[in-house]
Amino acid sequence: MAAGPVAPIARQNARLLLGNPGPLVLFFFTPLLTMAVMRPTFQRVLVGQGFTNANGAEQVIPGFITFFVFFWVVFIGRNFFAEHGWGTWQRLQTSFASPADIVIGKIFPAFCIVLLQVTLLFAIGAVLFDLDSAGPVASLLIVGVALAACVVAFTIALVGLVRLSVQLDALGNLLVMVFAALGGALVPVALLPAWGRAISPAVPSYWANKAARSVILEGQGLSAVWGPAGVLALFALAFAFLAMMTFRVSQAKVTAG
Amino acid sequence: MSEWLLRVLDGPAAGNVISLEHEVRVGRAASSDGRLGEDPELSREHARFSCDADGFAVLEDLGSTNGTFVNGELVESAQILHAGDRINLGNTTLQLDAPATQGADRTVLRDSLPAAGGEETGRPDRPAARPPQDEPSGRTGPESLSVLRGPAHGATIAVEGGIEFGREAAGSGALTGDPELSRRHARITRTADGALLLEDLGSTNGTYLNGWRIPSPQALADGDQIEVGQTLLELSGVARSAAREASIVGSGQKRVSAQPSSEKTVLRAEGVTKQYGDRPVLTGVDLEIRAGEIVGLLGPNGAGKTTFASIVAGLLPATSGRVTINEIDVRQRPRLARRQLGIAPQDLGIYPTQTVRRNLQFFGEISGLRGRLLRSRVDEIGEALSLTPLFERKAAILSGGQKRRLHAGMAMLHHPAMLILDEPTVGADIRTRQEILDTVRRLADEGRAVCYSTHYLPEIEALGAAVAILDAGRIVASGSIAELIARHSSPAVELTFAGEAPATDLGVRGEITREGSTIRIATDDPAATAAAVVARLGAHAARLRSVEIVSPSLDSVYLTLTERRYASGGSLPDADVSALPPPMGVPAGWYPDPAGRDALRFWDGQSWTDRIASRAA
Ligand SMILES: Nc1ncnc2c1ncn2[C@@H]1O[C@H](COP(=O)(O)OP(=O)(O)O)[C@@H](O)[C@H]1O
Ligand SMILES: [Mg+2]
Secondary structure, three states: OOOOOHHHHHHHHHHHHHOOOHHHHHHHHHHHHHHHHHHHHHHHHHHHOOOOOOOOHHHHHHHHHHHHOOHHHHHHHHHHHHHHHHOHHHHHHOOOOOHHHHHHHHHHHHHHHHHHHHHHHHHHHHHHOOOOOOOOHHHHHHHHHHHHHHHHHHHHHHHHHOOEHHHHHHHHHHHHHHHHHHOOOOOOHHHOOHHHHHHHHHOHHHHHHHHHHHHHOOOOOHHHHHHHHHHHHHHHHHHHHHHHHHOOOOOOOEOOO | OOOOEEEEEEOOOOOOEEEOOOOEEEEOOOOHHHEOOOOOOOOOOOEEEEEOOOOOEEEEEOOOOOOEEEOOEEOOOOEEOOOOOEEEEOOEEEEEEOHHHOOOOOOOOOOOOOOOOOOOOOOOOOOOOOOOOOOOOOOOOOOEEEEEEOOOOOOEEEOOOEEEEOOOOOHHHHOOOOOOOOOOOEEEEEOOOOOEEEEEOOOOOOEEEOOEEOOOOEEOOOOOEEEEOOEEEEEEOOOOOHHHHOOOOOOOOOOOOOOOOOOOEEEEEEEEEEEEOOEEEEEEEEEEEEOOOEEEEEOOOOOOHHHHHHHHOOOOOOOEEEEEEOOEEOOOOHHHHHOOEEEEOOOOOOOOOOEHHHHHHHHHHHOOOOHHHHHHHHHHHHHHOOOHHHOOOEHHHOOHHHHHHHHHHOOOOOOOOEEEEEOOOOOOOHHHHHHHHHHHHHHHHOOOEEEEEEOOHHHHHHHOOEEEEEEOOEEEEEEOHHHHHHHHOOOEEEEEEOOOOOOOOOOOOOEEEEEOOEEEEEOOOHHHHHHHHHHHOHHHHHHEEEEEEEOOOHHHHHHHHOOOOOOOOOOOOOOOHHHOOOOOOOOOEEEEOOOOOOEEEEEOOOOEEEEEEEOOO
16 A cells, blocks of 8 residues: 555645645635624524524534535536646556546545545634534534535536536536525525425535534534434435446546636 | 475565475465465465476466566466576565575576476475586676766676675775665675576665665676666676576476566557547557567557557557557556556646646656655656756746656656657657657667657657558558668659649659659669659750759658558648748658648758648549
């Protein structure tokens, strides 16, 4: 393993993903700003729901994390298109690396980076917005792991499905909004119209927000987290299965426009 | 019946001895005798050793993932072994010892095969009885080492009975105080049969043989390069021993070469065809490239050069036919095949956001290079292709030629057995072209097989490469430049006129071609022909602009061979010749028409002419 190609490919992809300041702004500054702006509104909502001590952070921190985390889909997906454009994807295929090495070398750093972003953003948000959790927030870490797996598997499935970069952008960004709106990331699920509430369990963010709510607002522990984390893991598996059906290392990806 | 022994030199089970009294299966999870420990590169049951009826040891691969190698060659079918053979499986090295040799530690005795009748040749515990002065015939000696690099640069060291290298070694073995030597670094010893063995003595930085760090003692051959510390040595004066030459056993049994011989076929393509949809692009390509050989794959745009390279590299499946690299089928065992391969595709493949050094390092790392060897290879390529001053620069801001050099260099770092360069000098400047050609030449001289595709004939001439001309989807001719010229071309006279060439009967024998304003007459006696023809021109002589005697060259061969398709057409509309891009730094000759027509145009060394050979209707 030490001499195998996976480790260098993983390191290279970590460099490529973190190689410019774009992700810092998109994945830290923007969500924190949104949390700050929306917190007072959600404080009123939560107080109205009977959580009289809430300050709004209980909703905005997990909510906007599950919103912004899906922007990674387009961001990581573009890295695949970039490699095709640079000609390096073809080159990797002629190297010692197998198709599995290439894909694992891409997935692994992406997963680590997404998990790190989610964890850091939660920690920074909690400090900045004075989060007062009723239950043990550490138990939400397994939700973070399942969510990151979900995001990465979904990315590979989507990249496998599309051939043009514009398709990736359009589909990816559309789904970010759908997931956020239906999953309780923008507004608590309880405030959705009846039809929205009915279909919200069909998006992964719903389960992440549900787990966060049970711990932070309702004061429950690990026992309330396993269920939603398990469903997220099932989503990840389903996306991984879709990825295996759609993703072909040899398929050409075209950056248009 | 003699009893062969396998010694485990290397790997988790090093030190074990396996007797071949019975059949033995070796592997990670083989039964007791053949269990070789937790080597992750081993298959569970990797290979089988047995003795045949004549007493020969026989080795067979059991469909292992990473293959089984004898003296560096992949085992494809059951293979007869010789005493001293080294067998590599995963990270494990085994050495086969004949019963007679067991006292002689670490020696390689290639001529100690048991007699074909399976006679008793000795008992396992008896030391070698061979007197040391029993030298095999054919050894010329004296062997010597030339110091190519390092503090002792320029010196020549006699090998004689053997030599030890190290800071504390006596005499020339200290290599004039090479600071990177360990106190006792490596030694060369002579075995009983006169062969030379190189052995690392537990040095800090390792001992390298032809670029590979040696894990165990290795037999040496003429031309081997040995690296210890900062010093690079080259061995000369070693004759091929008679014992090695004679190592062909029995009928129908495979020869085991003791050293990678320079005639070994690395690339073998047989009947390769490719269709895109129902459009045939390759119609049956047969090509062989041997170690140390450069083959220039020559053909106009669209001939299928890139398609062929992609099939070899495993990027595309062939419609039919077979390609092997070092006997490994590129379709059946793609990973193993790619380990023998380095390819610089036609399209650039570099990371623009990374530095030149990072690009090189990354591709070195995925080719399995690490640490010191990686650094030295990156430096070596940087030096060879003048990239060193650009190491810290982002690839995005390199010039076109610099990008090309980086792109080509990334394919060479791991010194692949088979190097494929697909039009590596497209859009490159003179210097880039020269450096790439020099580096390719050097790699070939070190024993790599190279496939160099191009449509610039002069590059093939500069490389001194063999030529394979790809036309209409198959190889229409191949051989050395001299062979092709002798076979397919003769001198010619070319007459150029103002306006259309006259259709007069010229009254000479020989093949006459009219191309627009030019008449070309192939003849063995161009001087006499020129005189005779000019005399017969009559009134047309006034329009004669030049008479040229064309000596045979690769480009005339190229034209001859593709004549059926590039025959005299003549009436293409004129292009604005002065506006065409010049092919930088290439000598006069025929090249694909830069005006974009499906034709060849003549470049006279300074500018494009309006001489065109067009595709016949
Ligand atoms: N993916 C493809 N689909 C269809 N035709 C192709 C494809 N790739 C190459 N071709 C055609 O195959 C022929 C050979 O192309 P190529 O191998 O690139 O030639 P060369 O490298 O010698 O210029 C060309 O006519 C080209 O148009
Ligand atoms: Mg080409």
